[in-house]
Amino acid sequence: MAKFSDIKGFVFDLDGVITDTSVFHSQAWHQVADKVGAPWSKELEDGLKGISRMDSLEMILKAGNVSDKYTDDEKVDLATEKNTNYLKLVDQMTPDNILPGIKEFLDDLKSNGYLISLASASKNAPKVLSKLQLADYFPEIVDPKSLSKGKPDPEIYLKGAELINLNPEQCIGVEDAAAGVESINAANETSIGIGDPQVLSAADVKFNDTSEMTLANIKNQMD
Ligand code: BG6
Ligand code: MG
Numbered sequence: 001m002a003k004f005s006d007i008k009g010f011v012f013d014l015d016g017v018i019t020d021t022s023v024f025h026s027q028a029w030h031q032v033a034d035k036v037g038a039p040w041s042k043e044l045e046d047g048l049k050g051i052s053r054m055d056s057l058e059m060i061l062k063a064g065n066v067s068d069k070y071t072d073d074e075k076v077d078l079a080t081e082k083n084t085n086y087l088k089l090v091d092q093m094t095p096d097n098i099l100p101g102i103k104e105f106l107d108d109l110k111s112n113g114y115l116i117s118l119a120s121a122s123k124n125a126p127k128v129l130s131k132l133q134l135a136d137y138f139p140e141i142v143d144p145k146s147l148s149k150g151k152p153d154p155e156i157y158l159k160g161a162e163l164i165n166l167n168p169e170q171c172i173g174v175e176d177a178a179a180g181v182e183s184i185n186a187a188n189e190t191s192i193g194i195g196d197p198q199v200l201s202a203a204d205v206k207f208n209d210t211s212e213m214t215l216a217n218i219k220n221q222m223d
Contacts, residue, residue: 001204002190004222008170009115011160011184012138013050014125016176017194017210019097019132022049024089028082029056036078038064046199050177052121052150053079083124090124093131101211106137108215118142119160119173119183121150140164152182157189172218178202192218 016022026045033040038060048056057079061067070078095103109116117140118125125144129135140163142156149155161171173184174192181203184191193203194210205221207213 001222002169004219006170007114007172007190009117009161009164009166009172010109011117011119011157011164011171011173011189013173013175013177013180014118014120014128015122016049017099017174018102018134019093019099019128021090021093021097021128022176024086025049027089028086029060031085032057032078032082033060033064036061036064036066036070038066046178046196050121050151050175050179050183052144053083053123055150057082087124087127090128090131093128095133098132098134099210101213103134105210105213105215106134110137112215115164115166116140117160117163119156120144121156151177151179152186154183154187157184157187161187161189172205174213175200175203190222 012018015025029048030040044063048059051059057075058067061070116137118138119142121144123144125141129138142159142163147155157173158168161168168188171189172192173189174194175181175184176195178199181191181193181200185202191203192205192207192213193200194207194213197206200206205218
């Protein structure tokens with residue numbers, strides 16, 4: 001693991017880290033799972049976190065053993081329906097949906113001169129950030145359309161570092177998903193996992209929830 005003093009920037013996941021939207025994604029996917037007759041479980045719910053829209057749909061169809069039952073067009077329709085339902089939930093969001101301590105942490109990063117970028121798989125990230133009134137903190141956002149592979153591949157976290165002109169070793173990546181932690185680790189960045197420590201066992205630094213994530217607490221676990 002890098003030394004805390006080497007760290008110059010933070011690359012953030014969005015859903016489940018900055019805001020509670022992972023619950024909205026789960027709710028909308030659960031509806032799709034019910035529709036296609038796939039069993040919903042905590043494992044499936046956790047496994048979907050961080051995974052792109054179409055890959056998530058494929059995981060659900062696979063869980064229901066119905067991958068071959070739908071044509072490509074029908075799959076696009078199912079994913080679009082999920083996104084429409086998800087966006088209805090996003091429309092009601094306000095800055096109250098920012099997870100505890102995140103605004104303070106971002107302010108602390110800015111005032112201490114750390115660079116910040118966003119590495120979210122979500123095509124809705126700019127919209128969500130604007131609902132949260134946090135867009136100004138994230139001038140650099142990886143465009144998920146530019147990726148050849150999603151999380152757990154390192155590409156998205158490597159691009160997150162590149163956008164702020166840092167080497168991966170100078171960056172900390174922040175995630176709530178096992179696939180995301182894997183992506184950060186494979187990119188050679190220091191990983192913070194927020195949530196169930198068993199699900200996120202591969203993370204270098206672990207917190208149970210966002211309110212525990214402060215520069216002092218990170219330094220404590222790194223040095
Ligand atoms: C990730 C979420 O951030 O974005 C996933 O954790 C979601 O649940 C993925 O599937 C893609 O998001 P979207 O908004 O483009 O469908
Ligand atoms: Mg996430």
